[in-house]
Amino acid sequence: MSGERPAPTPPTVGRLPRGDLVRARVATDFETPLAAALDDELTGYLRVEPGETLLGGDDAEAVITLADGVPVLAYDGGDDADGPAALAALAGTAPVRVESYRLPADALATLHDPATDATAPFRVAPAGPARDLADADALVERTRAVAPDDRREAAGDHDALAAFLADEDRVEAVRADARAEAEARAAEWGLTDQLGE
Incomplete structure (x- = not known):
């Protein structure tokens, strides 16, 4: 159809310059x-591997880009979610492995430019991830x-976590997945009896 726009390209790690690794750690929060x-006033991005990936699940990853330490864009590859929805998908996935990469500001200039329509769906409020x-x-x-x-009240400055928690079906699906994963790990490690207790 002539009026349709192509889907925006997510800021995945594979599409970002590699950058200089600043730190890598598993964080409990x-x-x-x-x-x-x-x-650090980091300009670059955080590459996040959610908890289920660390436990041997899929190889999903998420990206949060930053300008001077302030979050700008977010994308969760596991749920193919962008912006505030990516934050909602990441909520509660700790522990997480986080790699911090530094990039020159001009390497992210196009992505971070508010006039770039293609990245608009990925924008998050500056304090969105902290909240x-x-x-x-x-x-x-x-x-x-x-x-x-100009970003203090950016688009998407709403409580994504509250929206996620209000979706009872999605919350129950996450709980069911977590139970199934725990039971599978318990069986694998011979701890089924302990889990039952």
Whole structure:
């Protein structure tokens, strides 16, 4: 159809310049890597492997791009979700492996340009990850304080986690998947009896 636009291209790791690895760690929560990126004024991206990937599940990964430590775009490859929906998909997936990469600002200039329509669906509010993933009020305030004036009330500045939790079917599906994964791991490790207790 002539009026249709092509689907936007997600900012996946494979499409981003490699950058310089700053740190890589398994974190029990999202607050630590987000706070470190803010402290470092990191321009680049965080590559996130959710908990199920660490336990030998699929090879899903998510990306959060940053400008001076402030989140700009988010994409979750496991759920093929973008923007606030990507944050909702990542919520509750800790522990996570997070790799932090530094890039020159011009390497992300086109992606981060608010006039770039193709990346608009991936935009998140500056404090969105601190709120929706880390649930860290102090980090939310710190992030908002250093965010550019024109991004303080960016598109997508709504509570993605609340929207996720309000979807009872999706929450129950996540719980069922977690139970099934736990039972499979318990059986694999010979701990079925202990799990039953």
